Amino acid sequence: MIRERYILILLLIVLAIGITYRFLDSINPNPKVIHSVRESKILRSREKDVPSGKINLNTAGFSDFLRLPGIGKVKARAILDYRKKNGGFKNVEEIMKVPGIGKKTFERIRGMIFVEGSNEEKEKKDEDEMLIDVNTATLEELMRLPGIGEVKAREIIEYRKTHGFFRTVDELLNVRGIGKKTLERLRRYIKVGER
CATH class of the missing domain: 1.10.150.320 (Photosystem II 12 kDa extrinsic protein)
Structure with missing residues (x-):
């Protein structure tokens, strides 16, 4: 008799949990996933990993550089400062002369950058944008x-x-x-x- 009561109570608990779950599921059939701040940063960094096209080091803007993996605001500003001071880049390897950009960062962005010409108007716009x-x-x-x-x-x-x-x-x-x-x-x- 005690065992039967125990089984009955257990079944009622399982039934209550099932009904509660079903009820909550019907209230919000399309639940939104809530990410922590850390998860959001990871997702944003993954979005930055795939720029829509190659970036010309001599004409790219501040926001273009931010799309490159490993390039934040400080490094983007450093790239623009270097470009302005030196009249542009002669080749992609020259980006390693920019403070804060070493071989490791260069290897990550190598396939996403190229060098061609220079554009002073773009540089002025970039400075204002920053x-x-x-x-x-x-x-x-x-x-x-x-x-x-x-x-x-x-x-x-x-x-x-x-x-x-x-x-x-x-x-x-x-x-x-x-x-x-x-x-x-x-x-x-x-x-x-x-x-």
Whole structure:
């Protein structure tokens, strides 16, 4: 008799679990997979592994370089700086002369890059594309700037809300916590645009 009760209770539990599962499944027949932040970064890095075509080192833009595996914002900027300073690349191997790009990175991107001509207009556009607009930048974007942590980034946003858009880069000196040294460090990374 005790054994029969035990079996009956066990069957009722299994039945309850089955009904609950069926009910939850009918509520959301197309469940979305929720990825952790780490999984999302892995997925994004895999997307970057397959650029749509080969990239010309002498005409590619900042965002083009970001599509290459192993090339982030710092290395993309370094490639553009090297190209501007040296008048372009003569061959693909020359990319290994760019600070931060060694043989390992070169081997990963070798089949995705080529060299042909140069384009000054494209370079100017790339420089502008890389700059962070202090009038539209988010907290996270501002925090990527050298010398700007969360506190200073919030101060910039608060100043922007209170006083309106910045008219010049020098106006950042009016933001609490930003002095001449910090501003000089920021100049090559920021712009004042879109109002």
